[in-house]
Amino acid sequence: MKEYSDYIVRATAANHQIRAFAATTRDVVETARQRHNTSPVATAALGRLLTGGAMMGSMMKNDKDMLTIQIKCEGPIKGLTVTADMHGNVKGYVENPDVMLPPNSKGKLDVAGALDLGVLSVIKDMGLKEPYVGQTILQTSEIAEDLTYYFATSEQVPSSVGLGVLMEKDNTVKQAGGFIVQVMPFIEETVLAKLEENVKKITSVTAMLDKGYTPEQILEEVLEGLDVEFTDEIPTQFACNCSKERVTKAIISIGKKDIQEMIEDGKDIEVNCHFCNTQYTFTVEELKEIIKRSR
Numbered sequence: 242m243k244e245y246s247d248y249i250v251r252a253t254a255a256n257h258q259i260r261a262f263a264a265t266t267r268d269v270v271e272t273a274r275q276r277h278n279t280s281p282v283a284t285a286a287l288g289r290l291l292t293g294g295a296m297m298g299s300m301m302k303n304d305k306d307m308l309t310i311q312i313k314c315e316g317p318i319k320g321l322t323v324t325a326d327m328h329g330n331v332k333g334y335v336e337n338p339d340v341m342l343p344p345n346s347k348g349k350l351d352v353a354g355a356l357d358l359g360v361l362s363v364i365k366d367m368g369l370k371e372p373y374v375g376q377t378i379l380q381t382s383e384i385a386e387d388l389t390y391y392f393a394t395s396e397q398v399p400s401s402v403g404l405g406v407l408m409e410k411d412n413t414v415k416q417a418g419g420f421i422v423q424v425m426p427f428i429e430e431t432v433l434a435k436l437e438e439n440v441k442k443i444t445s446v447t448a449m450l451d452k453g454y455t456p457e458q459i460l461e462e463v464l465e466g467l468d469v470e471f472t473d474e475i476p477t478q479f480a481c482n483c484s485k486e487r488v489t490k491a492i493i494s495i496g497k498k499d500i501q502e503m504i505e506d507g508k509d510i511e512v513n514c515h516f517c518n519t520q521y522t523f524t525v526e527e528l529k530e531i532i533k534r535s536r
Contacts (some may be wrong), residue, residue: 311362500531
């Protein structure tokens with residue numbers, strides 16, 4: 242048995258003409274929901290982006306590479322940010338976790354309504370002087386299609402992205418997961434036609450998750466008849482690298498004058514990590530120590 246429940250599989254198909262990723266991310270999304278106390282529609286939106294981010298992070302080549310996906314939008318959710326690395330660690334938050342909307346015309350959580358118009362940015366920090374930044378306008382604001390469009394326009398890689406989050410009646414996360422399938426430049430017409438036909442047949446990722454499909458089964462359906470070969474799998478989890486030490490460094494960076502003012506206020510200060518909502522408390526004594534350290 243696997244020691245972890247959430248994982249990403251990587252695969253190739255049609256003699257390396259296609260590369261594919263699929264993930265199951267229920268615990269990742271449920272952890273995010275608990276940390277940020279997100280409303281159902283915010284859970285669905287963040288869950289989709291966390292799932293996409295985890296898979297895109299696993300495409301990175303080097304140990305220290307970081308991927309950030311940011312959506313800035315006009316809808317009531319205001320924006321989402323997700324960061325991932327190549328090891329399946331992913332974290333994220335929404336600007337407005339309390340957003341509530343009626344269901345959309347299909348009776349589903351209205352993610353598109355929560356986001357509305359906006360811009361998707363993908364930032365890859367690969368240890369070079371400047372990070373790579375790709376930006377696209379949101380196409381449907383459902384997130385999966387927006388990532389599909391991003392891959393096609395910014396990275397020139399024709400892709401198909403499917404993402405889904407399924408909620409329980411008590412608003413906890415029942416299932417979450419998704420897939421990314423990408424075609425290589427040398428793909429044969431017949432292979433592409435078969436892939437397109439397969440993708441058209443897929444009604445929704447949530448329907449597959451509801452049936453209890455594993456990431457492997459999702460890819461077997463998407464890549465049916467295309468000789469899928471699974472290359473590896475990696476565990477994925479909601480993980481934040483914040484710590485009191487890192488927050489201390491952040492406080493040092495605001496400058497002695499501001500720290501001195503906080504000390505003079507005579508009250509403990511609380512610093513909150515956006516990504517995981519952990520509160521760090523610093524007493525006046527600790528602030529005095531910080532000033533000493535920063536001399």
